[in-house]
Amino acid sequence: MQAHLQVHYDRLGISPPATPSDIKAAYHTQLKAFPAHSHPIEFKAIRAAYEALRKAPKADENFFDVRPVEAKIDQSVVKQLRQQVSATVEVTLEDLILLTF
Amino acid sequence: MGIVVGIDLGTTNSLIATLDDGQPWVIPDDEGDLLLPSYVGMSDSNQLLVGQSAMRQYAAAPERTVKSIKRQMGTDYSVTLGDRTYSPQEISAILLKSLKQRAESVLAEEITQAVITVPAYFTDAQRQATKEAGEIAGFEVLQILNEPTAAALVFDVRAEEPENVLVYDLGGGTFDVSIVEIAGDVTEVLASHGNNRLGGDDFDRQLQRHLADRFSQAHDGTLVPTDAATQARLLQAAEQAKMALSDHAFTTVREPFLVSEGDAALHLEAEIAREDFENLIKPLLKDTLEAIDRALADADMTAEDLDRVVLVGGSTRIPLVQQLVESHLPGVPVSSFEVDLCVGLGAALQAGVLAGEAVSSILVDVTPHSLGIAAVMDTPMGRMPDMFSAIIPRNTVIPTSRSQVYHTSYDYQEAVEIEVYQGENAIARENVPLGSFRVEELPPKPGGSLQIEVHFDFDLNGILTVTATEKGQGKKNSLAVNDTETRRLSSHDLNQARAAIDSLFEAMPFSLEDLEADLAGESADSEEE
Amino acid sequence: MRSVLSQHEVIALPAVGEPFDPTQMHALGQKIDDKIAPNTVIQEVVRGYRWKDRILREAQVIVAVASKQEPNIH
Numbered sequence: 261m262q263a264h265l266q267v268h269y270d271r272l273g274i275s276p277p278a279t280p281s282d283i284k285a286a287y288h289t290q291l292k293a294f295p296a297h298s299h300p301i302e303f304k305a306i307r308a309a310y311e312a313l314r315k316a317p318k319a320d321e322n323f324f325d326v327r328p329v330e331a332k333i334d335q336s337v338v339k340q341l342r343q344q345v346s347a348t349v350e351v352t353l354e355d356l357i358l359l360t361f
Numbered sequence: 362m363g364i365v366v367g368i369d370l371g372t373t374n375s376l377i378a379t380l381d382d383g384q385p386w387v388i389p390d391d392e393g394d395l396l397l398p399s400y401v402g403m404s405d406s407n408q409l410l411v412g413q414s415a416m417r418q419y420a421a422a423p424e425r426t427v428k429s430i431k432r433q434m435g436t437d438y439s440v441t442l443g444d445r446t447y448s449p450q451e452i453s454a455i456l457l458k459s460l461k462q463r464a465e466s467v468l469a470e471e472i473t474q475a476v477i478t479v480p481a482y483f484t485d486a487q488r489q490a491t492k493e494a495g496e497i498a499g500f501e502v503l504q505i506l507n508e509p510t511a512a513a514l515v516f517d518v519r520a521e522e523p524e525n526v527l528v529y530d531l532g533g534g535t536f537d538v539s540i541v542e543i544a545g546d547v548t549e550v551l552a553s554h555g556n557n558r559l560g561g562d563d564f565d566r567q568l569q570r571h572l573a574d575r576f577s578q579a580h581d582g583t584l585v586p587t588d589a590a591t592q593a594r595l596l597q598a599a600e601q602a603k604m605a606l607s608d609h610a611f612t613t614v615r616e617p618f619l620v621s622e623g624d625a626a627l628h629l630e631a632e633i634a635r636e637d638f639e640n641l642i643k644p645l646l647k648d649t650l651e652a653i654d655r656a657l658a659d660a661d662m663t664a665e666d667l668d669r670v671v672l673v674g675g676s677t678r679i680p681l682v683q684q685l686v687e688s689h690l691p692g693v694p695v696s697s698f699e700v701d702l703c704v705g706l707g708a709a710l711q712a713g714v715l716a717g718e719a720v721s722s723i724l725v726d727v728t729p730h731s732l733g734i735a736a737v738m739d740t741p742m743g744r745m746p747d748m749f750s751a752i753i754p755r756n757t758v759i760p761t762s763r764s765q766v767y768h769t770s771y772d773y774q775e776a777v778e779i780e781v782y783q784g785e786n787a788i789a790r791e792n793v794p795l796g797s798f799r800v801e802e803l804p805p806k807p808g809g810s811l812q813i814e815v816h817f818d819f820d821l822n823g824i825l826t827v828t829a830t831e832k833g834q835g836k837k838n839s840l841a842v843n844d845t846e847t848r849r850l851s852s853h854d855l856n857q858a859r860a861a862i863d864s865l866f867e868a869m870p871f872s873l874e875d876l877e878a879d880l881a882g883e884s885a886d887s888e889e890e
Numbered sequence: 891m892r893s894v895l896s897q898h899e900v901i902a903l904p905a906v907g908e909p910f911d912p913t914q915m916h917a918l919g920q921k922i923d924d925k926i927a928p929n930t931v932i933q934e935v936v937r938g939y940r941w942k943d944r945i946l947r948e949a950q951v952i953v954a955v956a957s958k959q960e961p962n963i964h
Contacts, residue, residue, distance in 0.1 A: 284523075288547045291723045297504070297715055297821055300760045307725075307758050392944075404912060405929040414912035421910055421917030421929075421953035590955070594919040617935055618952060621921065 268309035367708025372534030377460040378709035385709035402426035435487035454497035476712040480535040481507035482555030509539035511707030532674035534560040549725040552659035567641040568599035575631040672697035735789035771808040903938035
């Protein structure tokens with residue numbers, strides 16, 4: 261079990277190994293203790309923990325890992341394109357497919 | 362603790378509900394009607410008319426009657442009634458205030474806190490306008506709640522196993538589909554999709570055109586005049602025929618004296634078969650089935666994963682709607698419960714939760730639209746500016762905070778412009794602009810070497826706060842986004858609008874005391890409509 | 891029939907010639923007529939009834955308007 265998942269298990273108050281239904285039950289228990297409307301910060305952490313653990317078994321296809329944020333800059337091209345540019349990211353394979361219609 | 366209410370502010374009808382011992386119920390007016398027609402008008406003598414009375418004068422005075430204002434929420438549309446121009450927020454506020462008075466006279470207590478529902482697919486600007494309407498009406502808006510989610514809260518699933526429910530909500534002007542997991546008292550929305558401009562109004566208009574065609578066929582090509590009054594009358598006839606066709610295979614539309622030619626009056630008399638009507642609306646309904654598929658895909662599900670489908674909204678009374686949904690999702694049981702009321706009942710339940718009443722339901726909802734910024738991106742066509750980089754993808758659970766790191770794109774770049782958009786198009790400008798701001802005085806560095814972290818914080822009420830930070834020196838700027846075009850009203854504007862609407866109500870012919878007197882000894886005995 | 895109704899205090903609502911009253915009439919439409927004051931009921935298509943002070947059914951009427959009026963439909 262990956263060490264970085266431990267913090268998420270702690271957040272939900274369970275320990276590995278946990279079945280998907282254990283994880284969901286723990287998540288629901290935490291939701292009742294920290295409802296989104298009154299405890300937004302805790303809620304976000306609980307939600308992040310739940311999403312991480314729910315997806316853990318298939319971590320290699322984790323949605324959040326797909327998108328690299330590093331980008332190489334080709335300055336000459338960029339200058340031609342835009343004077344006042346906001347930002348740059350490298351697109352993912354999914355984005356590329358989307359963009360080619 | 363005061364009484365809290367839930368309000369379904371609908372395109373065609375609105376209602377107000379509250380809780381009694383944890384049980385939601387709809388508050389009737391003094392006639393016993395549960396639904397308030399969403400009509401606002403000015404009488405001939407400049408008296409404010411709300412609901413039924415405004416609806417009654419619509420065909421006689423469409424120029425001083427407003428209907429379906431919900432479709433204009435979040436736009437800069439304005440409408441003149443009497444000697445003043447009103448924004449969509451203000452017209453909605455009149456409806457809300459009328460509901461507030463209704464509740465106050467029945468409960469004999471001042472009511473200030475409310476949950477107001479909106480279509481799940483409403484944009485930020487539309488939600489903000491709805492919240493403003495609530496504030497103008499004198500409410501503290503506890504939450505802007507998604508309609509299908511509100512409806513789902515009413516279903517009390519006591520099964521051991523969690524149930525996956527698809528809520529299909531087709532109202533007067535909007536369509537939503539939400540996939541909801543109900544596990545005991547936890548209701549979690551997995552995905553929402555919809556269309557903010559599809560509903561019963563569109564079906565009425567299709568039928569209205571059809572009636573006009575039938576009229577000219579019957580009268581040697583005489584066209585129905587295009588003036589507002591005749592068209593309004595035709596539209597009402599269409600609406601009635603539509604409703605009749607939900608229960609009958611045929612209906613006859615009779616509109617005597619629709620057109621006068623000199624001394625001769627021409628009548629409209631046409632028999633409409635349900636099938637005629639179905640053929641008119643089938644193309645529109647096909648879109649709703651596509652929305653079901655997209656919501657399923659977003660929830661990472663197929664039809665087999667659904668335990669049931671719940672139909673909500675007045676337009677689901679149309680038999681074809683049920684048939685199409687059933688055949689699109691074979692094997693999934695389709696049911697409905699109080700199609701007109703359950704959104705308002707759910708809103709009252711959620712209001713109880715937020716006000717700390719003993720209602721033990723937990724709600725987890727999502728944002729139906731992606732949120733992001735315009736950025737330069739590598740594409741197969743080369744490096745492209747103004748591409749949409751989503752930071753909060755659609756159907757992310759809210760509240761949420763997400764960050765993304767971007768880089769400057771050329772040498773010695775002095776400033777970055779953060780343009781915030783909501784939508785699904787890869788081209789930023791094709792989405793809904795929410796606002797923009799700049800981070801300036803960046804340290805002079807080669808392009809690509811400065812990191813800018815863009816942080817999105819999206820709260821339960823759909824308020825988005827965007828912060829951009831230059832990571833080296835910590836230059837920072839932020840924006841609380843509602844919408845730049847329909848900018849949030851200042852408290853001064855809000856107070857002015859509130860005062861203007863209060864004075865309209867004060868001039869109304871009957872007072873609150875009269876209402877209370879009328880209500881003494883009278884109970885809610887009538888059904889909706 | 892009318893007398894049976896009136897025995898039970900069910901009274902037909904006056905309509906034609908009266909000013910349009912949205913609390914007890916439902917407008918079916920309007921008709922341009924410059925000889926009659928605007929907002930006056932010129933035709934009753936469906937009769938309305940009142941029982942004591944409650945409306946049983948609103949009258950469905952057509953209302954006079956002045957000419958050269960070009961309102962917009964929303």
